[in-house]
Each structure stands twice: as C-alpha cells, then as structure tokens.
Amino acid sequence: MTGSLQQRLDVVLVLLGKELKVRYKSTVLGYAWSVAYPLAFALVFYFAFKVVARIPIENYALFVVMGLFPWQWFQNSVTGANGFFLANAPLVKKVRFPRSLLVLTGVLNDLVHFLASFPVLIGLMLWSGQRPTADWLWQVPLLVAIQFGVTYGLSLAVATANLFLRDLERLVGLGTLLWLYLTPVLFPWDMVPASMRWTLWLNPMALVVTGWRACFTGEPLRADVIAAAALWALALALFGQLVYRRFEGRFAEVV
Amino acid sequence: MSELDPRAQAAPAVRFEHVTKVYRAGGNAPIGLKNLLLRLPEVAKERRRQPRFEALHDVSFEIDPGECVGLIGPNGSGKSTALGLMAGVLRPTSGRVETRGHISPLLELGAGFHPELSGAENILLNGVLLGLTRREVRERFAEIVAFSGLEEFLHRPVRSYSSGMVARLGFSVAAHVDPDILLVDEVLAVGDEAFQQRCLAKLEEFREAGVTIVLVSHALTLVDALCDGALLLERGELVAAGKPDEVIAIYRDRVAHGVS
Numbered sequence: 300m301t302g303s304l305q306q307r308l309d310v311v312l313v314l315l316g317k318e319l320k321v322r323y324k325s326t327v328l329g330y331a332w333s334v335a336y337p338l339a340f341a342l343v344f345y346f347a348f349k350v351v352a353r354i355p356i357e358n359y360a361l362f363v364v365m366g367l368f369p370w371q372w373f374q375n376s377v378t379g380a381n382g383f384f385l386a387n388a389p390l391v392k393k394v395r396f397p398r399s400l401l402v403l404t405g406v407l408n409d410l411v412h413f414l415a416s417f418p419v420l421i422g423l424m425l426w427s428g429q430r431p432t433a434d435w436l437w438q439v440p441l442l443v444a445i446q447f448g449v450t451y452g453l454s455l456a457v458a459t460a461n462l463f464l465r466d467l468e469r470l471v472g473l474g475t476l477l478w479l480y481l482t483p484v485l486f487p488w489d490m491v492p493a494s495m496r497w498t499l500w501l502n503p504m505a506l507v508v509t510g511w512r513a514c515f516t517g518e519p520l521r522a523d524v525i526a527a528a529a530l531w532a533l534a535l536a537l538f539g540q541l542v543y544r545r546f547e548g549r550f551a552e553v554v
Numbered sequence: 555m556s557e558l559d560p561r562a563q564a565a566p567a568v569r570f571e572h573v574t575k576v577y578r579a580g581g582n583a584p585i586g587l588k589n590l591l592l593r594l595p596e597v598a599k600e601r602r603r604q605p606r607f608e609a610l611h612d613v614s615f616e617i618d619p620g621e622c623v624g625l626i627g628p629n630g631s632g633k634s635t636a637l638g639l640m641a642g643v644l645r646p647t648s649g650r651v652e653t654r655g656h657i658s659p660l661l662e663l664g665a666g667f668h669p670e671l672s673g674a675e676n677i678l679l680n681g682v683l684l685g686l687t688r689r690e691v692r693e694r695f696a697e698i699v700a701f702s703g704l705e706e707f708l709h710r711p712v713r714s715y716s717s718g719m720v721a722r723l724g725f726s727v728a729a730h731v732d733p734d735i736l737l738v739d740e741v742l743a744v745g746d747e748a749f750q751q752r753c754l755a756k757l758e759e760f761r762e763a764g765v766t767i768v769l770v771s772h773a774l775t776l777v778d779a780l781c782d783g784a785l786l787l788e789r790g791e792l793v794a795a796g797k798p799d800e801v802i803a804i805y806r807d808r809v810a811h812g813v814s
Binding site for chain 1 (some may be wrong): 575657670686688
C-alpha cells in the first residue's frame, strides 16, 4: 500500500525513530547533550552581556534561555538541512519516495529536542519565581505551528539548494550565526531604537521569538506580531515547497 | 518484446518511448554559490559549452506484465540509467517512460540502511522506505529474517555486518515487498552459494506469480536461463531485442569483433 497517507506517516515515524535512536544510542548523556548546548551558550551570553556589558535586564539568563531554546530548534534544522538529502544519498539515488519526508523528519527531530528541553526551561522559571500559565496550552501549539512553517520551509529550500550549490553549507552556517544577533534573543524588542524597529518585521524569527517570550513570561501575545509571523510561515513554507518541486526531478543525478 | 508475444493485449508493465537521457558531462558537478553570484555570465557560457553525455539515445521498448527481461551490454552502455528511469528516480530528457504497478528496486541493496542500527531495525526502515506500512513489515518480519539467514546477527548493528550479509538482508527485504515490477541491478553476485540459490528460487517464484522482472547482469548464462527476453544496450543505443539466446549471441559476436 504505497503512497497512502498511512504509509507516508509510517515513513516519517520510522525515520524519526531512527534519528532519535541513533542520536542517543551511543551517547551516554544523550538527553543532557541536547539541553547542555543552548545552556552553555546562555551562560556565555550571560557573562558577556550581563556581567561585562551590563545590559539592564532583570533575570538576563532566563531571558536569554527563553529566546535561545526556540532559536536552537530553528538553527539546528536549517543548518542540519544542508545534509538531509546528501546524507541519505543512496536512498535518494535509488528508491523513489517523497524525499521531502527526509526534511520533515529532520525538522520534527529538532522539534522533539526543543520540546524535551521544556522541563529545563520550566525548572529555571520556577527557580526565578515564575511559572507556566494555562495559556501555554494554546499558545505553545500555535507558536510551534508557526515556527514549524518558517523552519520547514527554509530547511526544505536549503536542503534542495545545497545539492546544487555545495558551498551553501558554509553560507548557511555563517548566516544563521549572524541571524541570531539580529534577532531579539539576546536583547528585547523594545531595546531596538524605534527608527530601526521596522527591520524586525522583516525577520520572521524576530516575530516568532518575541511570541515565545510573551508566552513564557505570561504576557499577552500581540496579535499583529503573531499575524505577521503566521504570514511569514505560510510564505516560507510555500517557498520551500516550490523550490523543492522545481528541482526534485534532478536529485538522483546530483546527489 | 510485444511482437514476439501473443498475449500482448494487456497494457505493458514498462514502456520506453523514444527515451533519451542526457547528462551534462561535469555540468552536474555542483557549482558554488560564490561562483554563481560573482561570475554568472562566465558560468552560464561554460555550461553551454559543456560536452553533453548521452546515456541513452532514442530507446524504445515494451515489457509486458509477467515477463522477465534481461538488460545486457558492456559497462557504460546505459543499463543502470535505464533502470534508474524505470525506478522513477531519473527523468528522461526527452521521450516517455511509463510503468504500471508498484516497483521494488534492488538497485543498491541496503539503501537506507543505517550502520548504527541493528538488522531488525533496518528491516523496518528499509521496508517502510520501499513502500510497506509498519504493520506490513511486522507481518512479514519472520519470513524476511528466515530468508536472509541472519537470525543470529539480527540485533547487532549493521556496521558489523559483512557486505555479503548486508546484501542478503537488503535482498530479503526487497524480495518481500510485494512488487509488481522487480528491478535487479547486478546484485546477485554477492552471497554464498546457498544464498544465491535461494535468490534464484525466489526469482522463479516471482515469475510464477506473474511479477515483471527486469534484470541487469553480466552473467549471461543466468539471463539465458531465467529470462523470457533480452535487450542489448551499447553506448546508449538499443542494439538488439528478442529471445535471450539470440540477443546473447549477437552480443558475443559483436564483442568478438571488437564492435561492442
């Protein structure tokens, strides 16, 4: 029963299971690794910006973490996307199946890691005297869906493009690194000078991260930010699909 | 094929209609983004001047359902390209490729195998990638394991398998996928005698069940024994088509005269 919805779902589930199993099979502290990575960054940022540069934000470490965890999902997927097709070259070359499932699996894989980091986030929040609210129940799925659109769309485009332009990998790595600094992860939206704030609307992750931060701190989500983020998600998802469709026929030749 | 076969009324399982497949020699080697952006006019000119490699030129044939056809010819004649086109992983540059039914490729055994996972886990992975649902894989699991003869090693990671074992596992999974069309690309050489005999027996079973088989092989005796018909490809051209013994004779003759 090929190609049926059930079958495609099974492919995703099995591939996802494989990714997770592989990641944690031979590393002893598998789970700890995926959380330790952003935490280490948070620590360094804390030192650089709070201790040294003395940015005037309370609870800076937590502030950074709230933005950094969702950001990690995005960054891991987009940079990982370079290899999603390449790493599965024999598969792409020999078996006919919907290759975009490889990207879908990769993005879902990183999503799982992001969600798995929630206990740590909540732990840090409780330690600082904050707590999750009931609104999380609808805000988290909404933000996940929006960020998924953004992340999946870009990842699909990157994975496809990297087959044809192999040095894209370096550019993407560099690009996402720089992108972090342009996004309100290390600084709040309001700290951006009013005259420059329009740039934030051009940055889908700025909108998404701001949404996450509002959700985590229990503040109301701004409808305009969310709406713009959702539009970006749709546009990027569409873009990714178009790029993929356009070039998919030649994958087996270039991989 | 069809002119020789009286039951050619049914729609063909595989049809190639004036299929040409051209690769840009070296042009499919990836260019860099930097080059693309900084040297666009030169890159464009260079690509137009690239010699084009014609893997297949104006090839037409039909394979009827249930037929077993051998694809023979020297290395580089386009056999693997033809299989790739049948498997749907390549698109023809011009012409049409039509296939009817579910295709199971044995193009590279263990495609999608992950070395860190065990044999059992890889059976599930490969089965699903070849088109089964998880339930179907579970249902056939015991048969697949039995056919491969790898019960003992099932829970060891595949990276500890020999290449022969990998091939056996791969063939085992692919053989249980219920294909309508089976594409076999020179993979029957691996495995010990016992396994080879099991493979042949399996292929015979498929033939009896009416599965269409396309076999690429340099083992001409195998092609003669197993196939209903044969196609001879040389440098991308279909040189001969017909009964295996006739086509093989033509091939041998051409080789002897240095033509092939």
